[in-house]
Amino acid sequence: MPLSTKTEVMSTLLLAAGLTVAAHAAETPALTKSDLAAATTLRSTTESSGEAYAVLESLTTEVGARLAGSAGDRAAVAWAERELKRLGLANVRTQEVMVPQWVRGEIEARVTAPFPQALAAAALGGSVGTAETGIEAEVVQFTSLEDLKKATREQVAGRIVFVNKRLERAKDGRGYGVAVPVRLEGASVASNLGAQAIVIRSMSTSQWRLPHTGTVSYAVGVPRIPAVAVSNPDADQLERMFARNRPVRLQLRVTARELPMTKSANVIGEIVGGEKPQEVVVLGAHLDSWDLGTGAIDDGAGVAIVSAAVAQIQKSGLKPKRTIRVVLFANEEFGLSGGSAYGKQTPEELANHVVAMEADFGGARVYSLGSQVAPEHLPAVREIARALAPLGVEFDDRNKSGGGADISPLRRQGVPVFALNQDGTLYFDYHHTANDTLDKVDPKALAQSTAAYAVTAWLAAQAEGGFGRLAPPQ
Ligand SMILES: [Zn+2]
Missing domain, CATH: 3.50.30.30 (Glucose Oxidase; domain 1)
Structure with a gap:
């Protein structure tokens, strides 16, 4: 057939295929109207809350620098246990991790x-x-x-x-x-x-x-x-x-010199799911920081975002179907000790990890939601992205996001990941320097990021059918 006709037929077919997917998604959305209505309220209460900034102010003031294995690191673990309890999370606990110890x-x-x-x-x-x-x-x-x-x-x-x-x-x-x-x-x-x-x-x-x-x-x-x-x-x-x-x-x-390996810990807290408590949505950030600044943007901001996001869900009185878990990872900077330790779980436990996301790119605004999920579950991610649109968050539908360093051991074992991409224009001005301090974080931007995480976590815990499994990396 002539090229033009062939192209026409193909585009008609593609259009039909698109309509079929759209129609299918319209018939069986992953999220209910009441889940989405709750997301709208959660979004506005979180965006107008100063909780994330208060968490960050507390960590950077009361602990400051927290290089893995240092006295600051130990203080951070104790702080995180107190803070997650104060925020109302359940099952607050530590997972012991061995970390290197280096003296500048x-x-x-x-x-x-x-x-x-x-x-x-x-x-x-x-x-x-x-x-x-x-x-x-x-x-x-x-x-x-x-x-x-x-x-x-x-x-x-x-x-x-x-x-x-x-x-x-x-x-x-x-x-x-x-x-x-x-x-x-x-x-x-x-x-x-x-x-x-x-x-x-x-x-x-x-x-x-x-x-x-x-x-x-x-x-x-x-x-x-x-x-x-x-x-x-x-x-x-x-x-x-x-x-x-x-x-x-x-x-x-x-x-500079190295000292023997020493103990640190991942700090974990959660909201226990009402219908499927064994199924888990993970929100991660790393608790350690470099020693030159107070680790405000790297990664105090991430700690504040994920902790406050889950606390807001809790405070809103929402009862998620799945468990929503905060993991504050030990020693990301010196070799991913906490992420690797958390990734060492049984195949059954890993299979119950529905999706993981990580905040480790400062306190600036989230501008897009990306993912890496089983392709047939991408429409569910699109539904979540729609709920984020009023925050100025776009949907990155390439489905190729890495998700972050600490959750990479989970991703490599098949756990789908989301990426709430934050504006990193200024990030490398401050990160890993003496200038990484609280004043570099804009409270409004931090609240917007926290709202994006809260909405995403809530809807991920509710999404019918989850997000599938990822194929092993090639
Ligand atoms: Zn970091």
């Missing part, structure tokens, strides 16, 4: 040539220290990890490597995924080439003179070298020195 110590970073001066630097999390007296060596600059990987031993051996890779600003934070391998892998790549240490441009979008920390991931069997980040303005300064084509030399003294 002190750092001195100085240019010794060609223009002697101090730099603002921070050791990367997990970095080994230098010798007590420090090290001094010529610096060799690379613009990316790929660039460094192509270097020869002759270029690098005995020197300090500087990787000058800039993180690009984006609403969805995609620049981080592009740049962060420098921080994770750079030290081992440089060490394999005989480097004495690595200095990286901070994984940061800000021009403040504040270095960003974050984990370094040492490869097994490769000698560990000190790994530090300099702030963006200091990286610019080094870049200008290199542009003068004169040898640049640095002196580094880092007293």
Whole structure:
């Protein structure tokens, strides 16, 4: 048949198929009118509530920084148990988790040539220290990890490597995924080439003179070298020195060190489901933070959002069919200890996890709902997205969302995930720095995010038929 006719027939077929799906969804919606009416009320009461901000104010003021394994971390676990009880959640409990313990110590970073001066630097999390007296060596600059990987031993051996890779600003934070391998892998790549240490441009979008920390991931069997980040303005300064084509030399003294593994805990609380208590909707966030700030946006905001969201459902007097569970994960930053521990459940328990979602992208507004559910259940997610539309939340129907780090062990074992995507335009200005403090969080935006989580959790607990299972990852 002629192409135009063929196209017409195909579009008619597609239209018919679309109508069939629509008609089917119209016949059998996953949510009842009364569930949706309750969602409308929940949305407005949560959006006008200051509860999430109060939770965040309490955590950042009364606990502050809470690096895994530190005294702050222990205080955070005790705080979370008290707070979830205060918020009215049931079955508040801890799940013991072993976590690494790392001490930052002190750092001195100085240019010794060609223009002697101090730099603002921070050791990367997990970095080994230098010798007590420090090290001094010529610096060799690379613009990316790929660039460094192509270097020869002759270029690098005995020197300090500087990787000058800039993180690009984006609403969805995609620049981080592009740049962060420098921080994770750079030290081992440089060490394999005989480097004495690595200095990286901070994984940061800000021009403040504040270095960003974050984990370094040492490869097994490769000698560990000190790994530090300099702030963006200091990286610019080094870049200008290199542009003068004169040898640049640095002196580094880092007293960071590792201590034995120690105990921490996931803190869990819930609203027990009325009809299907064994079926669980999980809302996660991580309780630990880096040590430089007070962990307000990373991830105090997430802790506040999920705790207050579930508390609002409870306060509204709603009786969900399924259990809605808050999990405040231990040690996300230093290797996902809490997420991995929570993911170690029996196949039966995992099968009862209907869906999981995680808040770990600051306190800014949610702008879209994405998911990864069994495709035949996508219409149910669309119904939830419609209930979020008055909050300015769009539906991302690609069904390819990852959901977040702490719930990735669940996702890999077939548990569907939702992603309430928050505006990350400013997120990498603050995260992992001394500037990650309460004043960076807008209470109105935090309340909007909390409302989005509350509505999504409530409707997920009510949705007829759940969201299926995910196929094992390829
Ligand atoms: Zn985080």
